[in-house]
Amino acid sequence: MATIDRVLQRIDDGLEDSLSRLFDLLRIRSISTDPAFAGDCRNAAEWLAGELSGIGIPSEVRNTTGHPMVVGHAANGQAGPHALFYGHYDVQPVDPLDLWDADPFDPRIVTRDDGSRMIVARGACDDKGQLMTFVEAARAWMAENGALPLPISVLIEGEEESGSPSLEAFLTDNREELSVDFALICDTGMWDRNTPAITTMLRGMVSEEIVITAADKDLHSGLFGGAARNPNRVLARIIADLHDADGRIMVPGFYDGVAEMPADITAMWSELGFDEKAFLGGVGLSEPAGEAGRSVLEQIWTRPTCDVNGMSGGYTGEGFKTVIPSQASAKISFRLVGEQDPVAIRDSFRDFVSARVPADCAVAFTGFGCNPAVQLPMDSDTLRKGRAALTDEWGRPAAIIGIGGSIPIAGDFKTMLGMDSLMIGFGLDDDQIHSPNEKYDLQSFHKGIRSWARVLDQLAR
Amino acid sequence: MATIDRVLQRIDDGLEDSLSRLFDLLRIRSISTDPAFAGDCRNAAEWLAGELSGIGIPSEVRNTTGHPMVVGHAANGQAGPHALFYGHYDVQPVDPLDLWDADPFDPRIVTRDDGSRMIVARGACDDKGQLMTFVEAARAWMAENGALPLPISVLIEGEEESGSPSLEAFLTDNREELSVDFALICDTGMWDRNTPAITTMLRGMVSEEIVITAADKDLHSGLFGGAARNPNRVLARIIADLHDADGRIMVPGFYDGVAEMPADITAMWSELGFDEKAFLGGVGLSEPAGEAGRSVLEQIWTRPTCDVNGMSGGYTGEGFKTVIPSQASAKISFRLVGEQDPVAIRDSFRDFVSARVPADCAVAFTGFGCNPAVQLPMDSDTLRKGRAALTDEWGRPAAIIGIGGSIPIAGDFKTMLGMDSLMIGFGLDDDQIHSPNEKYDLQSFHKGIRSWARVLDQLAR
Numbered sequence: 001m002a003t004i005d006r007v008l009q010r011i012d013d014g015l016e017d018s019l020s021r022l023f024d025l026l027r028i029r030s031i032s033t034d035p036a037f038a039g040d041c042r043n044a045a046e047w048l049a050g051e052l053s054g055i056g057i058p059s060e061v062r063n064t065t066g067h068p069m070v071v072g073h074a075a076n077g078q079a080g081p082h083a084l085f086y087g088h089y090d091v092q093p094v095d096p097l098d099l100w101d102a103d104p105f106d107p108r109i110v111t112r113d114d115g116s117r118m119i120v121a122r123g124a125c126d127d128k129g130q131l132m133t134f135v136e137a138a139r140a141w142m143a144e145n146g147a148l149p150l151p152i153s154v155l156i157e158g159e160e161e162s163g164s165p166s167l168e169a170f171l172t173d174n175r176e177e178l179s180v181d182f183a184l185i186c187d188t189g190m191w192d193r194n195t196p197a198i199t200t201m202l203r204g205m206v207s208e209e210i211v212i213t214a215a216d217k218d219l220h221s222g223l224f225g226g227a228a229r230n231p232n233r234v235l236a237r238i239i240a241d242l243h244d245a246d247g248r249i250m251v252p253g254f255y256d257g258v259a260e261m262p263a264d265i266t267a268m269w270s271e272l273g274f275d276e277k278a279f280l281g282g283v284g285l286s287e288p289a290g291e292a293g294r295s296v297l298e299q300i301w302t303r304p305t306c307d308v309n310g311m312s313g314g315y316t317g318e319g320f321k322t323v324i325p326s327q328a329s330a331k332i333s334f335r336l337v338g339e340q341d342p343v344a345i346r347d348s349f350r351d352f353v354s355a356r357v358p359a360d361c362a363v364a365f366t367g368f369g370c371n372p373a374v375q376l377p378m379d380s381d382t383l384r385k386g387r388a389a390l391t392d393e394w395g396r397p398a399a400i401i402g403i404g405g406s407i408p409i410a411g412d413f414k415t416m417l418g419m420d421s422l423m424i425g426f427g428l429d430d431d432q433i434h435s436p437n438e439k440y441d442l443q444s445f446h447k448g449i450r451s452w453a454r455v456l457d458q459l460a461r
Numbered sequence: 462m463a464t465i466d467r468v469l470q471r472i473d474d475g476l477e478d479s480l481s482r483l484f485d486l487l488r489i490r491s492i493s494t495d496p497a498f499a500g501d502c503r504n505a506a507e508w509l510a511g512e513l514s515g516i517g518i519p520s521e522v523r524n525t526t527g528h529p530m531v532v533g534h535a536a537n538g539q540a541g542p543h544a545l546f547y548g549h550y551d552v553q554p555v556d557p558l559d560l561w562d563a564d565p566f567d568p569r570i571v572t573r574d575d576g577s578r579m580i581v582a583r584g585a586c587d588d589k590g591q592l593m594t595f596v597e598a599a600r601a602w603m604a605e606n607g608a609l610p611l612p613i614s615v616l617i618e619g620e621e622e623s624g625s626p627s628l629e630a631f632l633t634d635n636r637e638e639l640s641v642d643f644a645l646i647c648d649t650g651m652w653d654r655n656t657p658a659i660t661t662m663l664r665g666m667v668s669e670e671i672v673i674t675a676a677d678k679d680l681h682s683g684l685f686g687g688a689a690r691n692p693n694r695v696l697a698r699i700i701a702d703l704h705d706a707d708g709r710i711m712v713p714g715f716y717d718g719v720a721e722m723p724a725d726i727t728a729m730w731s732e733l734g735f736d737e738k739a740f741l742g743g744v745g746l747s748e749p750a751g752e753a754g755r756s757v758l759e760q761i762w763t764r765p766t767c768d769v770n771g772m773s774g775g776y777t778g779e780g781f782k783t784v785i786p787s788q789a790s791a792k793i794s795f796r797l798v799g800e801q802d803p804v805a806i807r808d809s810f811r812d813f814v815s816a817r818v819p820a821d822c823a824v825a826f827t828g829f830g831c832n833p834a835v836q837l838p839m840d841s842d843t844l845r846k847g848r849a850a851l852t853d854e855w856g857r858p859a860a861i862i863g864i865g866g867s868i869p870i871a872g873d874f875k876t877m878l879g880m881d882s883l884m885i886g887f888g889l890d891d892d893q894i895h896s897p898n899e900k901y902d903l904q905s906f907h908k909g910i911r912s913w914a915r916v917l918d919q920l921a922r
Contacts, residue, residue, distance in 0.1 A: 203683065203686075205783070207781050207783070209781070214745075214746065215744040215745050215746050216744055216745030217744055217745070219744060220866065221766070221768045221770060221794060221796065221865075221866075222664065222796070222864065222865045222866020222867065223761065223865050223866060224744070224761065224865070225664075225761065225766040225768050225796050225865055226751040226752070226760035226761050226764050226765075226766040226796065226865065227740075227741065227749045227750065227751050227757045227760040227761050228741070228744070228746060228750060229746060229748075229750035230750075230768050230769060232700070232768075232769035232770075232771075232772045232791075233700060233701075233703075233704065233768075233769055235697070235772075236696070236697040236698075236700035236701045236769065236772070237697075237700075237701045239693070239694060239697035239698075239701075240694075240697045240698045240700075240701035240702075241701075242694075243694065279688075280688065280689070283676040283677055283678055283680055283685070283689070284675075284676050284677030284678070284821075285675065285676050285689060285690060285821045286820070286821055287690075287820045287821055288688045289688065289689060289690035289691075289819070289820075289821065290687040290688050291687070296688045299687035299688040300684065300685065300686065300687050300688050303687050304687075305682070305686040305687040307682045307686050307691050307693075307694075307783075307785055308691060308693035308694055308697065308774070308775065309682060309693075309775050309776055309781070309782060309783055309784050309785070309786075310693075310774065310775035310776040310777045310782070310784070310786075311693045311696075311697070311772060311773065311774045311775060311777070311789065312772065312773050312774075312777035313769070313771065313772045313773075314769065314770050314771035314772060314792070315770055315771040315792060316771045316772070316773035316790070316792075319829065320668050320670070320770070320792055320794070320829040320830070321770060321771070321792075322666070322668070322768075322770055322794055322866075323770050323771070324768055324770070325770075325771075328772065329777070330693075331775070331776060331777075331781055331782075333682060333686075333781070333783055335682065335683070335686050335687065358750070359747070359748045359750075360745075360746045360747055360748050360750065368780065368781035369781070403683065404682075404683045404684050404685070404686055404687065405681065405682075405683020405684060405783075406683065
């Protein structure tokens with residue numbers, strides 16, 4: 001019997017124990033954003049360091065200015081590439097509590113009408129359930145084989161749900177220790193319940209607030225209307241100028257670094273059976289509104305965007321007030337893809353706006369973020385091996401997918417530590433992460449553990 | 462000695478008594494918007510009905526669904542045109558009370574360093590001081606001559622500062638009684654402290670709120686950005702389309718009924734010495750931003766406008782939220798001049814907007830007003846006589862001016878009773894109406910009384 005088959009058998013036999021350990025972790029109220037739960041966060045870190053050390057990945061709790069990190073290494077001179085596994089032990093707050101069917105920190109199995117079984121608790125999926133698929137896979141490898149098939153380091157964060165305020169400094173301070181060949185991240189989803197996926201594209205983002213100021217006070221439109229500059233109108237004109245009639249973004253140089261996807265990838269996407277009408281219909285829309293001639297998946301995974309997330313000026317309460325406001329403001333964000341340079345785009349955007357600010361108006365900019373897109377090379381060996389492992393486990397090809405949003409850690413690993421990330425996860429669209437009654441499919445947990453065992457096996461070849 | 466000279470002499474001799482009566486009225490706390498002062502409003506109405514009846518204009522307090530009206534008639538078969546005098550006895554609230562130097566309802570005379578004397582109290586100018594200039598002029602005429610020189614009716618309202626909710630029904634119910642040859646309104650200002658003015662132009666207004674709805678909920682721009690319609694962008698495009706590069710309004714038919722001013726009027730304005738730089742500089746601006754090639758006075762008195770008074774969509778709080786909002790809204794108003802048809806403009810605007818709402822978006826309109834401009838014909842006999850009277854009193858030609866805002870009663874008299882209004886008032890720009898330490902220049906009060914005496918004399922010729 002091949003080693004991997006024995007490891008998989010051990011995983012199957014030990015599933016109840018794996019579940020029991022996950023439940024122990026789920027009972028810890030590690031809500032990172034609320035200082036009242038700081039002790040719980042530390043407890044979660046210590047529990048994880050203990051588990052990892054216990055299975056043969058010596059780990060310790062490292063203090064930060066916020067919640068601690070867990071760092072471990074099992075890199076005892078094996079051959080093969082060295083991988084850093086990342087997950088996070090902190091969870092979202094649970095309010096509104098009255099929408100939960102039971103205590104969010106008292107995990108339980110709920111069996112659905114179709115016989116499928118769900119782990120229900122805060123963090124069941126995001127990210128305790130997900131990170132434990134890796135830990136349990138490593139445990140089975142260690143137990144069966146006395147060692148992992150390749151050098152592994154582990155970094156478990158405790159502030160992912162509250163903006164990771166300590167992460168950048170921690171990566172900087174421990175750059176040498178944490179810079180290995182690539183990262184493994186378990187915080188993403190499957191294509192559907194039976195189709196595994198590897199997330200290879202994350203859009204980056206430039207976020208800017210602009211404030212246009214005209215007069216130094218709000219004016220009465222009866223007295224000044226017709227003579228005074230109206231910043232609402234100035235702002236609307238700038239926003240309107242940002243796109244042409246075909247939906248292309250008019251900021252100079254914006255599309256530098258945006259490449260077309262390889263034909264085999266877009267062909268694969270068209271075979272995934274993505275239901276555009278259902279996706280848009282679910283929120284009351286019927287037509288993709290983005291760049292003409294692109295599928296919805298292309299629009300949200302592979303194309304950069306410009307959206308106005310907020311816009312405000314003048315009187316916006318009940319009724320009517322004939323004011324010419326002094327100021328108008330907008331929060332504008334750009335989702336980036338491929339090799340787009342966020343700093344160049346921010347600068348070009350600011351120039352674009354400034355050039356449209358007329359006499360007697362001033363504009364002020366506040367940056368809220370400037371992060372590049374993350375893209376795992378399509379010809380990467382790591383990607384090929386990960387895909388093979390998942391395809392073996394699930395009996396169908398793993399989808400190569402994107403996420404329209406960002407996973408900041410993948411960008412940080414790339415820009416700060418020079419590492420690509422292999423993002424594999426087993427979350428499903430209906431897992432209700434961040435919401436009441438968060439769940440994780442027991443199949444995701446079980447086959448997720450098996451998947452990681454196969455991924456480790458593949459990566460070591 | 463001519464009758465008018467005896468009337469003027471009587472006014473001069475009785476100034477202290479006139480002031481004392483004004484102070485009695487100013488002591489009444491007739492704040493119309495606050496139900497706690499309803500009894501005070503009735504007291505003010507009764508006080509005025511008593512005064513008017515006492516001087517020979519039999520008057521009564523008429524109930525409405527709100528605060529009562531005062532209506533009187535002294536039309537005992539005299540020759541001459543029949544005029545309806547309008548004023549209002551209600552006042553604005555007094556908060557913030559701590560910014561007043563003394564009790565707002567304890568009127569007093571404050572002497573400035575230059576020797577000028579000011580009546581300080583809530584309502585000193587708006588409108589108790591102003592309306593009493595007419596009442597005291599009528600008193601002097603009656604006392605000196607036993608009758609007014611022409612038939613006079615009086616309508617004093619008690620809800621002008623709270624939107625006149627009872628006015629329309631009252632005018633409808635008493636249309637025959639109140640429809641006379643023209644109205645006299647004392648609720649406007651002078652050009653400057655020594656230059657009288659007649660306000661002949663009031664801009665009308667169409668006020669509309671538009672709400673653009675796209676998706677049926679707010680969306681995450683990571684998940685939907687690039688595919689979902691953003692109503693902020695839709696709204697900005699519509700607002701940008703409302704003007705061309707020269708500041709002209711693009712709503713079809715908008716300029717129908719907009720005429721150029723006669724050359725002698727614009728010539729007079731250029732001689733008024735209006736300081737555009739000071740006017741704009743006072744609010745932090747330096748350049749007129751309206752239609753090219755127009756003076757500021759033309760822009761604010763004679764030209765129609767389109768302003769965005771409020772604009773809102775998405776996340777507008779602190780920080781950043783990458784939302785694609787479900788809705789965006791704007792409050793948009795048009796100031797109208799001349800013969801512009803407000804209903805036609807509202808309809809054309811709604812068509813203009815609807816034609817720009819793309820697939821998957823809906824637009825809803827809420828109207829907040831639809832009032833035509835008021836313009837006293839430049840060749841009107843009433844205007845000529847009023848101007849002659851003011852010129853006699855003040856020793857310099859009365860300016861013919863506009864107000865960029867509206868005085869709703871003048872529009873109501875025109876549209877509901879078919880009467881033009883001669884708008885003469887003695888307010889000054891620094892009277893602080895609606896604000897703490899409201900004042901009325903004693904010179905305005907004294908020469909205002911004398912002015913009305915002369916206007917009545919002229920109108921009877």
